[in-house]
Amino acid sequence: MLKRKIDHYIKRYYETTRNALLVTGARQIGKTYSIREFGKSFKSFVEINFIDNPEAVEVFRGAKGSADILFRLSAMTTIPLIKGETLIFFDEVQKCPEMVTAIKFLVDEGSYRYILSGSLLGVELKDLRSEPVGYMGIKDMYPLDFEEFISCVGINDKIIDSLRNAWESRVAVDEFVHSKIMELFRLYLVVGGMPAAVSKYIESNNLQAVMAVQQDVIRLYKRDIAQYDPDNKLYIEEIFNLIPPELDAKNKRFILKKLNENAKFERYQNSFLWLKNAGVALSVYNVEEPKIPLLLARSRNLFKLFQNDIGLLAAQYAEGIQLRIIRGEKNINFGSVYENAVAQELVAHGIEPYYYNNKKRGELDFVIELDGKVLPIEVKSGKDYEVHRALSNIMECKEYDLSEAVVFCNDNLRVEGKLVYAPIYMVMFLEKSNVAPTYYKVDLSMLQ
Known part of the structure; x- marks a missing residue:
């Protein structure tokens, strides 16, 4: 169970x-x-x-x-x-x-x-x-998030609580624990959060059997595309199949010409929305400025499209990539899978993710609203995680006056000024606060 x-x-x-x-x-x-x-x-x-x-x-x-x-x-x-x-x-x-x-x-x-x-x-x-x-x-409801996943494979609540305390206190995690949780995070990139795939892994530890389950889910989604929207099924399936290669592209945004030389967003808009509303894909829209409320700065037709489950994304890539991901082989582009995992985690926690792009300042992987503030997020899969031109530009901008930013990476947690360098698995602690309602009553005594 x-x-x-x-x-x-x-x-x-x-x-x-x-x-x-x-x-x-x-x-x-x-x-x-x-x-x-x-x-x-x-x-x-x-x-x-x-x-x-x-x-x-x-x-x-x-x-x-x-x-x-x-x-x-x-x-x-x-x-x-x-x-x-x-x-x-x-x-x-x-x-x-x-x-x-x-x-x-x-x-x-x-x-x-x-x-x-x-x-x-x-x-x-x-x-x-x-x-x-x-x-x-x-x-x-969404696939299992990372905290649910590690709990199901055997990590006890005390370990998870210690990780949460490290995140909240902004202190490093015990190195042995850190290395093991990173190993589990790489496993999560392959197994993902579909319950049938997680159950299959727990009972067998067989990644081939896990991938067979994932391929069944992908085939089911494609059958649903044909069944529920027959008029646009070719567009929808083509977009669905393009999610992995588009995430590997330099800017990770959808380029409609890859679908059709004369493609216009209006023609494909319903197909993108179908995938989003079906829960099959996650859309992350561009914002013109990192200011609250982010929704008002959202661009209607600039977005990234992520897979709804990181394990399904891995299953759509070439066979054999699963073991290479788990081993952390350096010749694999982890950027796209790391970003997909972060997007999936944020959405599962009820947080609407956006990204920021500006010709002058550069591009931020994600910007979110948390505790009434804008939080910029960079996702780095390599050793050069301290190189982040766009993030530095934004944090130095007095107009935005951002108090903190997070760089998710492979290394342990440390803080440098306004930047928090945190292990990628700590994205599981980005959650909306359950703040009590704010009450306000107008004093009408002088008018009575």
């Missing part, structure tokens, strides 16, 4: 609210498994999968009100519905969006608890016109 952060999130969610929860994300990332595990804590657990059971879509279509829905549900299952002690799970709800709308009435009725899951493949569930605001929370 893989230990996932989402398991704790779901448990806490249902302890603090009567609302339903919709868990979304790409295919094969473990949504259904985690929900089923949570379902074991109820006396009764009912699961309706709208892909495996397509007739269920017709059964619920046209239902009027909660009583009608529950009557139809009781006719579909032999599992007893126990008031207050039953969790009802609607899986793959993108096939039955009416059920998302109906959740409002079911939650209001109050007899049972509800949880939903859906892939973003072809359907933007978060943009449903009748999303039941106030009755349903939405949680995005």
Whole structure:
């Protein structure tokens, strides 16, 4: 059983609210498994999968009100519905969006608890016109992040806590521990965070078997492309196949002419968005200035495209690269895989990554908003990690007045002025703070 952060999130969610929860994300990332595990804590657990059971879509279509829905549900299952002690799970709800709308009435009725899951493949569930605001929370789920990965392969919580303390205190990690965690990070670049691939590695330590699982996932994604968007499937698959070579390019940005000599962004825009909304790829947009809020400085058609899972990226490269990555061979360009791993980690932690590019000052790999400030990030895979012209230019710019920057590299942690040189695995500690709400009340006493 893989230990996932989402398991704790779901448990806490249902302890603090009567609302339903919709868990979304790409295919094969473990949504259904985690929900089923949570379902074991109820006396009764009912699961309706709208892909495996397509007739269920017709059964619920046209239902009027909660009583009608529950009557139809009781006719579909032999599992007893126990008031207050039953969790009802609607899986793959993108096939039955009416059920998302109906959740409002079911939650209001109050007899049972509800949880939903859906892939973003072809359907933007978060943009449903009748999303039941106030009755349903939405949680995005991703492949295992690095902390989850090392926990699953045997690193105990005390070691992870010591690494977190080193990051927060800005002190070096014990050299033996550092070398072992770096070895695990290189392993993570190959295995990635797809639950089936991680499980296969844990049970076999066989990288060929892991890659076979990853290739199955890639084939599944390509079948979904053909199934969900047949009109644009050639564009989408071509872009998907171009992610690895584009990441190896000098500027890592998509050059549309590689798709078509006369290509225009408008023609391909929906294909890029499909990959992003499906959770199959991660887009990182350019910002014109490293100022808060970064969203306002975002460029609409300048972006980098990363694979949603670092292990799938490695599986798309030439065969045999896996062992060379684990050994840390110097003739491999680690830059692209390191950057993909960082992008994946940031997104999994709810942080929107951007990058900065300026002809005069140069390019920063990532810029993010953290604790109300802009944090520039450089990712360095080689020994020359202290050479970072663009980062130096930005940090010296009085206009931006940036207080700190991070250079993720292979070496141990140290601080030089405003620059934190940190081992690449410490990206797992970049997380949004759970800050308490800020309250403000206007004094109207003089007007009363």
